Amino acid sequence: MTNVEHPSAKPTTNISEGKAANTTARRAAIAGGVGTLIEYYDFAVYGFLAVVIAPLFFPSTSPGVSILATLAVFGVAYVARPLGGIFFGRLGDRRGRRSALVITVVCMGIACGVLGLLPTHSSVGFLAPILLVIIRLAQGFSAGGEIGGAATYIAESAPPNRRGFFGSFTPIGSTLGFAVAAAVVGLVALGTTDEQMSSWGWRIPFLLALPLAAVCLRVRLKLEDTPEFEEMAEKNQVAESPLSDVVKKNPYSVLRVIGIAIAMNGSGYIGLTYFSVYLINDLGFSKDSVYWTSAISIALACATFPLSGMLTDRFGRKPVLLTGYLAYIVIALPAFMILGSTASIVVVGVVYFVYMVLNGMVQVPAFPLFTELFPRSVRYTGVSLGFNIGTIAAGGTAPYVAAQLVESTGNSMSPAYWVMGVCAIGVGTVLTIRETGNSSLPV
Secondary structure, eight states, X not given: OOOOOOTTHHHHHHHHHHHHHHHHHHHHHHHHHHHHHHHHXXXXXXXXXXXXXXXXXXXXXXXXXXXXXXXXXXXXXXXXHHHHHHHHHHHHHXXXXXXXXXXHHHHHHHHHHHHTTOOOHHHHTTHHHHHHHHHHHHHHHHHHHHHHHHHHHHHHHSOGGGHHHHHTHHHHHHHHHHHHHHHHHHHHHHTSOHHHIIIIITHHHHHTHHHHHHHHHHHHHTOOOOHHHHHHHHTTOOOSOHHHHXXXXXXXXXXXXXXXXXXXHHHHHIIIIIHHHIIIIITOOOHHHHHHHHHHHHHHHHTTHHHHHHHHHHHOHHHHHHHHHHHHHHHHHHHHHHXXXXXXXXXXXXXXXXXXXHHHHHHTTHHHHHHTTSOTTSHHHHHHHHHHHHHHHHTTHHHHHHHHHXXXXXXXXXXXXXXXXXXXXXXXXXXXXXXXXXXXXXX
């Protein structure tokens, strides 16, 4: 009797394969997102505590000078990010994505914990800010290898038609890191007096990085490397010098990542870091109300990021990015006008939420797009290099530039023009890129 294949056999296999692929992608997305969350928690705590630690490390008769010095050190950490991107990019492209991601979270956790133990200016004088700069450089070095690696790992593990959705876990992790940092700082501020917060309370959020890093390390140690990297290693296609190769063979891709990173970080860090300084220092809102409003608004906005991921899978990377940039250009000035004229923390929360929803629209499509611009042999290095250079140019500098604009012009609305400018750079950059959504990753 002739065996006849049941007509549903092949579709069943495809469905099983699809479920397996989605399970692998989900595991990669969670591991990448959780690790990025913890990394960016470590990095963000400093920004939310800027107004507290400013007089402890940079005492001055002028609070504005202390704040500017503290924000400058926030920016200094970004100087080390490209170096970290090059180091971890080489490690990830030559030894595996997993190895690099394990090391980044260990380095960041230790650096953040040490920062919580630093002596202040009253104890060791000028040595205190020097030690602070060194630790922030170490944090920047570690962060330089994290987000590019997480984006690469997730993109190489996800189905092409869902790369945007699963890729949204990277910006969810990085942005939620700021929300968790704000919540932790808010809890500590709620449970301490101003004197206790300045004396020892500020150390607690930094020290919490140690157990958080241990949790993330356990999760990442269970990961396997991506099929893309394993296939590349089996075929002996690993690049001898990923940095040299990416600069020589993919220079325009690096420049495009830089342009998009400038727009993403230049606008995003105004909300993630500068808003809290502006609301507390310039507008007189209480610290704990700002911390909690920041945490809730950012967390609620992050809940919309997967929607941006689905939109970018459905309509492509470019339309979603351009919509986000143009929306920022339209709302930047009104947002600052509303913040400057309201005494309601609820209104502040609404503005914060809308601002961060737009941040999702410019972040979520960007990370899968970055990975789609490079071949796998230099993907980790290319994404990390371009992203970190763009972050130096407009991410770490954004809070300082915003504060300096207000200080020098006396116009509290002036940071809005910075947001408009960086988003215009993003529009120009995206217009030079062909649509890459739903396409296979370059080999």
